[in-house]
Amino acid sequence: MFRSIIDDIRFQFQTGNTITRLIIVNVAIFLAIILLKLVIMISGGFDHTGLFEHIIQYIFLSQDVLWDAKHPWVIFTHMFTHVGFFHMLFNMLVLFWFGRIAGDLLGDHRMLPLYLYSGLTGALIYLLASPLFYEGSTLHGASGAIMGIVAAAGMTAPDYQMRLLLFGDVKLKYIVFGLLVIYLVSLASLENAGGQMAHFGGAAFGFFYVHMLRQGHDLTKGFRRALSYLKRSPHKPKRTAKRKVPMEIRYKSGSRVHDIKSPPTGNYMDEQERLDYILEKIKRTGFNSLNEEEKKFLDDASQK
Numbered sequence: 001m002f003r004s005i006i007d008d009i010r011f012q013f014q015t016g017n018t019i020t021r022l023i024i025v026n027v028a029i030f031l032a033i034i035l036l037k038l039v040i041m042i043s044g045g046f047d048h049t050g051l052f053e054h055i056i057q058y059i060f061l062s063q064d065v066l067w068d069a070k071h072p073w074v075i076f077t078h079m080f081t082h083v084g085f086f087h088m089l090f091n092m093l094v095l096f097w098f099g100r101i102a103g104d105l106l107g108d109h110r111m112l113p114l115y116l117y118s119g120l121t122g123a124l125i126y127l128l129a130s131p132l133f134y135e136g137s138t139l140h141g142a143s144g145a146i147m148g149i150v151a152a153a154g155m156t157a158p159d160y161q162m163r164l165l166l167f168g169d170v171k172l173k174y175i176v177f178g179l180l181v182i183y184l185v186s187l188a189s190l191e192n193a194g195g196q197m198a199h200f201g202g203a204a205f206g207f208f209y210v211h212m213l214r215q216g217h218d219l220t221k222g223f224r225r226a227l228s229y230l231k232r233s234p235h236k237p238k239r240t241a242k243r244k245v246p247m248e249i250r251y252k253s254g255s256r257v258h259d260i261k262s263p264p265t266g267n268y269m270d271e272q273e274r275l276d277y278i279l280e281k282i283k284r285t286g287f288n289s290l291n292e293e294e295k296k297f298l299d300d301a302s303q304k
Helices: 002-015 018-043 048-056 065-070 074-080 085-106 108-133 143-156 172-188 193-214 221-231 271-285 292-302
Strands: 161-164 168-171
Touching (some): 018 074, 074 108, 085 108, 085 143, 085 292, 108 143, 108 193, 108 221, 143 193, 271 292
Antiparallel strands (some): 161 168
């Protein structure tokens, strides 16, 4: 049974999208932390809590910049680390819901750098605000990184509707706004102030990223180019890549785009024109209103 589960997880990691891989990594690290805590508790003979906290600090981000500089890996490890079950569960559900939307609209290849850059921005805001709000604290959890993806999804398709328990269909822009209000209220009450600042930092990068993408500047291009170079086999000959139309997020004001009932006709020689129409259709009537051909075109465009 366990071997079968491991094989299924391995298959999902190899064939799934970036959001699936991020969820698997976060859950795997959480289980490793829980296993470590259980081993320490079972071993006995010393202060269980003290030893566990001493070990775990080496993957948390500290507000002590000098300590972080001596342990530079914490800049990345903190955004994959959860200690509480419900903290991890809520973050993974939000990552799944919003990551699927952002991945469909912006392209799956942009999700990993967006996650990392948002987490780094959240960490930076946390460190800058630490003298004002908190002392002796640490930062961990994927919330800051995930908020970047949430903000990017809300910025790209603000009128996309999600069905929420007890609320029914709610537009994406109101969900994002509601989350920001909750974080602001928590910050005002100094409840997890460091985490709330990281949330705002991650969201700020998500908004800024989509804004720059609409201007034609993809801030993740350098990361993806470096990752592609690292993946390239030194023994594999280079292939001349065919020219691809870059995916840009734009909403044009002409009647051609806004008239959802009159899609572009012809042979679609301009892929960007068809992409603009599909994104506008999602914005107005939701993803489920697309036909199979449009969904396939959007999926193909997201891979470019």
